[in-house]
Amino acid sequence: DAGVTQSPTHLIKTRGQQVTLRCSPKSGHDTVSWYQQALGQGPQFIFQYYEEEERQRGNFPDRFSGHQFPNYSSELNVNALLLGDSALYLCASSPSRGQGYTFGSGTRLTVV
Amino acid sequence: GNSVTQMEGPVTLSEEAFLTINCTYTATGYPSLFWYVQYPGEGLQLLLKATKADDKGSNKGFEATYRKETTSFHLEKGSVQVSDSAVYFCALTGRGSNYKLTFGKGTLLTVNP
Numbered sequence: 001d002a003g004v005t006q007s008p009t010h011l012i013k014t015r016g017q018q019v020t021l022r023c024s025p026k027s028g029h030d031t032v033s034w035y036q037q038a039l040g041q042g043p044q045f046i047f048q049y050y051e052e053e054e055r056q057r058g059n060f061p062d063r064f065s066g067h068q069f070p071n072y073s074s075e076l077n078v079n080a081l082l083l084g085d086s087a088l089y090l091c092a093s094s095p096s097r098g099q100g101y102t103f104g105s106g107t108r109l110t111v112v
Numbered sequence: 113g114n115s116v117t118q119m120e121g122p123v124t125l126s127e128e129a130f131l132t133i134n135c136t137y138t139a140t141g142y143p144s145l146f147w148y149v150q151y152p153g154e155g156l157q158l159l160l161k162a163t164k165a166d167d168k169g170s171n172k173g174f175e176a177t178y179r180k181e182t183t184s185f186h187l188e189k190g191s192v193q194v195s196d197s198a199v200y201f202c203a204l205t206g207r208g209s210n211y212k213l214t215f216g217k218g219t220l221l222t223v224n225p
Binding site: 035040043044045055056058101102103106 | 212
């Protein structure tokens with residue numbers, strides 16, 4: 001049974017560019033959350049998607065947007081990249097009932 | 113809002129030493145509490161959890177007890193191994209909800225042979 005799959009694993013982008021990160025949730029999970037983990041810090045909640053809608057959002061600017069597809073997979077989009085967006089981006093899936101977060105291995109984004 | 117404060121690292125121990133990583137929290141209501149572990153180059157793995165006061169979570173020799181009176185959830189292990197070297201994160205989420213996890217900053221543990 002596959003866990004949470006994220007792609008790509010590593011990415012290098014230039015300031016001002018746009019990036020899309022992808023996440024496939026664990027089988028049986030219908031809720032996807034995204035986190036940003038800067039170097040040496042704990043993960044920070046970006047937003048959560050359920051039933052293809054953003055259910056909750058953390059303190060991130062509108063440059064960060066997302067989408068959830070009917071098969072529950074999700075994308076995280078970041079526009080107008082800044083150097084400070086360099087981080088590990090983690091996707092976590094969970095079932096809508098109960099608490100059972102499963103994290104992916106993350107996408108390491110470097111903005112130069 | 114919710115917040116988690118955990119012991120600053122790094123923590124360096126010899127194999128078979130006793131481990132304590134302190135974690136305290138601030139939250140409204142009755143949060144659920146978690147410890148996650150992150151090995152180098154990997155994502156987060158759930159280590160243990162507790163969902164109500166006085167519950168003890170345990171896994172792989174690690175334990176933590178949900179103390180509402182002191183708003184704490186300290187992680188302990190009686191005898192650490194080299195393979196326990198990793199970053200440990202304390203986290204919480206609102207009780208009964210499936211909403212966001214709030215993490216501490218993490219504690220790097222290095223265990224030497």
